[in-house]
Amino acid sequence: MRAPTLDLTLLRTLVTIADTGSVTAAAKRLAYTQSTVSMQLQRLEAQLGMSLHEREGRRLRFTSEGERLLSHARRLLALNDEAWNDMQARQVTGDLTLGIPEDYASLLPSVFAYFHQLYPAVGLKVICGTSAHLVEQVKTADIDLALVTRQRNSPGGEVIRREPLIWAVGVNQQPSLSDPIPLALYSPGADVFREVAEQALLAAGREWRVAYTSQSMAGLAPIVTAGLAVVVVTRSMLTPSLRPLDESSGLPVLPMIELALHRAPHRPSEPARRLGELIREQLAAST
Amino acid sequence: MRAPTLDLTLLRTLVTIADTGSVTAAAKRLAYTQSTVSMQLQRLEAQLGMSLHEREGRRLRFTSEGERLLSHARRLLALNDEAWNDMQARQVTGDLTLGIPEDYASLLPSVFAYFHQLYPAVGLKVICGTSAHLVEQVKTADIDLALVTRQRNSPGGEVIRREPLIWAVGVNQQPSLSDPIPLALYSPGADVFREVAEQALLAAGREWRVAYTSQSMAGLAPIVTAGLAVVVVTRSMLTPSLRPLDESSGLPVLPMIELALHRAPHRPSEPARRLGELIREQLAAST
DNA sequence: CACCATTATTGATATAACCAATCAAAAAAG
DNA sequence: CTTTTTTGATTGGTTATATCAATAATGGTG
Numbered sequence: 055m056r057a058p059t060l061d062l063t064l065l066r067t068l069v070t071i072a073d074t075g076s077v078t079a080a081a082k083r084l085a086y087t088q089s090t091v092s093m094q095l096q097r098l099e100a101q102l103g104m105s106l107h108e109r110e111g112r113r114l115r116f117t118s119e120g121e122r123l124l125s126h127a128r129r130l131l132a133l134n135d136e137a138w139n140d141m142q143a144r145q146v147t148g149d150l151t152l153g154i155p156e157d158y159a160s161l162l163p164s165v166f167a168y169f170h171q172l173y174p175a176v177g178l179k180v181i182c183g184t185s186a187h188l189v190e191q192v193k194t195a196d197i198d199l200a201l202v203t204r205q206r207n208s209p210g211g212e213v214i215r216r217e218p219l220i221w222a223v224g225v226n227q228q229p230s231l232s233d234p235i236p237l238a239l240y241s242p243g244a245d246v247f248r249e250v251a252e253q254a255l256l257a258a259g260r261e262w263r264v265a266y267t268s269q270s271m272a273g274l275a276p277i278v279t280a281g282l283a284v285v286v287v288t289r290s291m292l293t294p295s296l297r298p299l300d301e302s303s304g305l306p307v308l309p310m311i312e313l314a315l316h317r318a319p320h321r322p323s324e325p326a327r328r329l330g331e332l333i334r335e336q337l338a339a340s341t
Numbered sequence: 342m343r344a345p346t347l348d349l350t351l352l353r354t355l356v357t358i359a360d361t362g363s364v365t366a367a368a369k370r371l372a373y374t375q376s377t378v379s380m381q382l383q384r385l386e387a388q389l390g391m392s393l394h395e396r397e398g399r400r401l402r403f404t405s406e407g408e409r410l411l412s413h414a415r416r417l418l419a420l421n422d423e424a425w426n427d428m429q430a431r432q433v434t435g436d437l438t439l440g441i442p443e444d445y446a447s448l449l450p451s452v453f454a455y456f457h458q459l460y461p462a463v464g465l466k467v468i469c470g471t472s473a474h475l476v477e478q479v480k481t482a483d484i485d486l487a488l489v490t491r492q493r494n495s496p497g498g499e500v501i502r503r504e505p506l507i508w509a510v511g512v513n514q515q516p517s518l519s520d521p522i523p524l525a526l527y528s529p530g531a532d533v534f535r536e537v538a539e540q541a542l543l544a545a546g547r548e549w550r551v552a553y554t555s556q557s558m559a560g561l562a563p564i565v566t567a568g569l570a571v572v573v574v575t576r577s578m579l580t581p582s583l584r585p586l587d588e589s590s591g592l593p594v595l596p597m598i599e600l601a602l603h604r605a606p607h608r609p610s611e612p613a614r615r616l617g618e619l620i621r622e623q624l625a626a627s628t
Numbered sequence: 629c630a631c632c633a634t635t636a637t638t639g640a641t642a643t644a645a646c647c648a649a650t651c652a653a654a655a656a657a658g
Numbered sequence: 659c660t661t662t663t664t665t666g667a668t669t670g671g672t673t674a675t676a677t678c679a680a681t682a683a684t685g686g687t688g
Binding site for chain 1: 344345346347350409425428431
């Protein structure tokens with residue numbers, strides 16, 4: 055009662071014929087001869103003992119059996135590709151260091167988990183630091199990748215994602231929003247946030263004072279949640295203790311910032327390439 | 342970025358090696374030479390560019406990659422078999438008549454739907470009749486299959502299922518259960534129900550009277566739901582207007598009855614064979 | 629150490645997958 | 659209507675390779 059095995063190669067040409075609509079085009083795409091593709095189709099029909107296609111004029115049409123087999127074929131090939139990619143991924147080995155600003159850490163754990171599932175043989179290390187510092191480390195190849203807020207003065211890297219900057223205050227606080235506005239500043243993007251905020255306030259004709267500064271959001275959290283200052287964050291950095299402010303607050307709208315992925319110069323290692331791909335996919339996908 | 346195609350034949354031998362635990366045994370099962378299987382395994386490893394197995398002593402062990410590929414292989418082969426069977430099933434063609442007692446009709450619509458999905462090219466006709474009559478028709482090859490209550494005097498067929506017989510009354514009724522018990526009788530199994538009921542009552546020393554008779558449950562329904570009589574049914578024949586009685590009613594416990602599938606003599610047609618298989622599977626599965 | 633079972637290797641063979649070339653048919657162009 | 663072009667089917671020949679039979683190697687067993 056064991057079913058014979060289908061030939062995935064033949065199924066591949068079948069779906070290619072369907073996708074391109076002609077034997078000749080399929081042959082070109084698959085780098086076969088036209089006669090080969092023609093015979094492959096015949097072979098498939100012979101093996102199954104039924105005709106899968108018929109021609110009306112020069113146009114090719116699939117029989118209902120052909121259509122049916124097509125859907126089976128697509129599923130089988132999808133599974134084949136998945137299996138193949140998984141097997142190859144397990145061969146990808148090596149070590150790899152990614153640098154991110156501390157405050158982006160919350161953005162990535164699911165990506166790390168997924169990466170480890172796909173590439174269990176890769177040792178992934180993550181270091182935190184300021185964007186400016188990380189960019190330096192990538193340039194000197196101390197680390198392989200760095201995901202940072204794009205710097206005005208170091209415009210390299212590939213833009214992965216754009217995020218709106220927003221004002222935020224302590225969740226139950228109503229801090230004074232009259233001039234001078236008390237700012238709590240920190241440096242996930244090595245003062246990009248600060249520049250952006252100050253320029254926006256300047257353009258709006260507002261005044262401000264830098265009430266507190268810190269190297270990371272963690273240091274500012276008590277000040278902000280206490281309602282003593284306003285802070286600038288991205289939406290993904292919001293915590294339950296932070297309340298975002300919209301335009302009704304009277305504060306100027308802040309521009310987008312750009313997340314950029316920097317890669318070490320001189321062709322990245324295979325693991326680095328893969329992680330870069332994954333970060334791009336995943337961060338582009340999530341809102 | 343298109344992944345190469347795996348060879349399902351090689352994957353089949355891989356899982357056979359895993360299932361049997363040895364190359365030689367796999368070769369035997371697959372009707373290959375031992376050397377062929379050995380080389381197939383090597384070929385698979387060469388194509389994937391990794392080693393899938395290692396031997397410790399004489400025992401064969403799969404590497405983690407091997408285990409991984411095994412799970413992929415099983416899924417792929419399952420899909421392959423499903424596809425193959427589906428394609429072949431669509432070629433099964435012909436006409437087919439199944440006979441069932443009217444009161445079993447409720448048991449089978451899902452089976453019919455499934456059958457039509459699997460074998461869309463088969464014209465299925467269903468006729469109803471008494472079990473005795475249907476058995477006759479099968480014998481004379483007037484119909485292909487008959488699913489009937491097994492007759493004491495025509496013990497042929499394959500027993501598909503056993504079901505308890507139970508007493509039932511109108512859902513809101515409390516009919517008199519003192520002797521003589523008023524019976525409503527009908528003949529889904531050509532009086533098998535009647536025989537069984539009367540024997541059980543006799544053995545219990547009870548008395549009864551046949552209050553109503555009919556050819557089908559439908560004819561008795563008004564009488565029974567009005568609370569004028571007790572009826573004997575199987576659990577699958579219960580309708581919302583019927584209330585089953587358990588032992589506390591004082592009525593004797595009834596024996597099981599057997600559903601038997603009779604096939605026309607002299608090798609059944611392919612569609613008949615398939616429907617028979619399906620009925621056996623489905624009715625055995627459902628409680 | 630000899631013996632048995634299992635696996636790997638080798639050499640020969642035959643199948644069949646592929647290509648190049650040709651033929652057939654139909655649409656498109658003239 | 660004829661010619662040209664495009665597309666698919668067919669044929670013959672070549673090559674590659676999957677298989678088998680036979681043999682060698684390996685490791686466990688009496």
